[in-house]
Amino acid sequence: MKILISGGHLTPALAFIDFVKTQKNVEMVFVGRIYSQERSKQRSHESEEVLKRDIKFIPFRSGKLLPSFSIFALKELGMLIKGFFHACLIIRSEKPSLVMTFGGYLAVPLAISAWLHRIPVVLHEQTSVVGISNSLIGKIATLVAVSYPHVEKSFAGRDVVVTGNLLRNQLLDDKVKRPAWLSATSTKPILYITGGNQGSEVINTTVLQLLPQITRDWLVVHQCGTVSEQSDYQKILKDESRKLSVAARERYAVREWINEKELAWIYQNCTAAISRSGANTTYEFLFFAIPSILIPLPFSPRQEQQKNAEFLAKMGGAVLLTQKELSAQSLRAALSDLQKNVRRYKNKLRKNTPEAGGAKRLWQALLKRGLV
Known part of the structure; x- marks a missing residue:
């Protein structure tokens, strides 16, 4: 057939x-x-x-x-x-x-x-x-x-x-290895940032303003999306990261795209995430019990992303930050709250883990x- x-x-x-x-x-x-x-x-x-x-x-x-x-x-x-x-x-x-x-x-x-x-x-x-x-x-x-x-x-x-x-089987592979491009010396908790396959301009530009602060507290994996007609965010973010200290630079990895094996390792080892709230990303955060700051795409049909984010936020496993509310200051405050209460957020997610x-x-x- x-x-x-x-x-x-x-x-x-x-x-x-x-x-x-x-x-x-x-x-x-x-x-x-x-x-x-x-x-x-x-x-x-x-x-x-x-x-x-x-x-x-x-x-x-x-x-x-x-x-x-x-x-x-x-x-x-x-x-x-x-x-x-x-x-x-x-x-x-x-x-x-x-x-x-x-x-x-x-x-x-x-x-x-x-x-x-x-x-x-x-x-x-x-x-x-x-x-x-x-x-x-x-x-x-x-x-x-x-x-x-x-x-x-x-x-x-x-x-x-x-x-x-x-869920893709590759994400469930517990034998995946740490990506070669990610620092193996840092002991900081891992923060995964993503705007989806094509990236998010507003998330990228906000993170750009916070690089010195977030690389002080986190080992950051940033999936910024592919090059568009308007901008090449991987180049922009890499250029900005060169202004950081050598130690902080080691704690920031920016990638256009992350393959399934790399993502499997990240999901299994990261402490928190900043992301849009697409259906599959939010489901994967729930499955792997990853506390997150969710920034819904404001123009998604029937407020799909808003409702996905509300679903995890009401569960107690995520912080919902609308794009209108998003700024360097508000994101930093939300991340600080997430870091202080990460165990509580994670426990809420674990109580609702879906079956594979x-x-x-x-x-x-x-x-x-x-x-x-």
Whole structure:
């Protein structure tokens, strides 16, 4: 059989691919963005990670469903219609037995096309709040898998199973080694800073102002994102770090991208994190009991990131700092609180640790319903 996979959220899609590769007689094809930024033609991480796994990758573009009317919304609608016809060509050419989507706007035309061709569609929802695209896909999906029990009610009348989120096996490897680029002499606690795959300008610029302070108290691992048309933050941050003392410079490592083995070691050894609050990042912080300062992306659909951050903050495992509140002073104060009370935050997270094995549970749900 052949499974066509598409995912706005890459990491659970990769976890699913890695699990399915252990099964017999299953072919997979992945449909997604080949460029993370069209103008600069910068290769996307999803194309690199999928191809690295020897899975066929089909480049695909589409528009977003926007709730408001504007010239931009009309342009996106035009791209969505064009994407739908391209999706139909892909479905007819590949002839998949199942379309497995991990959300996002690219999945909408693929799911609709599969449905019209009477091919089963399965949706995995990672977030604690359902976005526009997944809400639409859920209406035509044969099966909906969710990460949190309270999300079931968002898909009333559909066949829903709670699988939890899908964690990549590489993150669970307890034999991973310390990254060679990270200082092995520092005894300071590790602080992981990330703005997601493409980085966050506002987090990067705020951290830039605090380098002398945070490198005094922490061994900092900063994933700043790839080079954009506007700026090269790895270069900017490295240049600024050269102004630090030799000892402080040793305690600051800035990287565009951190691979799975490196991230596994960081998750298993870091004390705290500063991050956006995407669905997969917050789930991983919960799983590894990493206290965090979460700065939600203010324009995420249906305040998805805000609600993800609120979920961990109400649990007592994170500090929520809105982008409007963010400054060098407020971040420093939040980090000081986190450092003083890290054990309390960590204990709250440990009381709510989700089970691993989401990919296996999803596969079993597919088997049970005769979809694979």
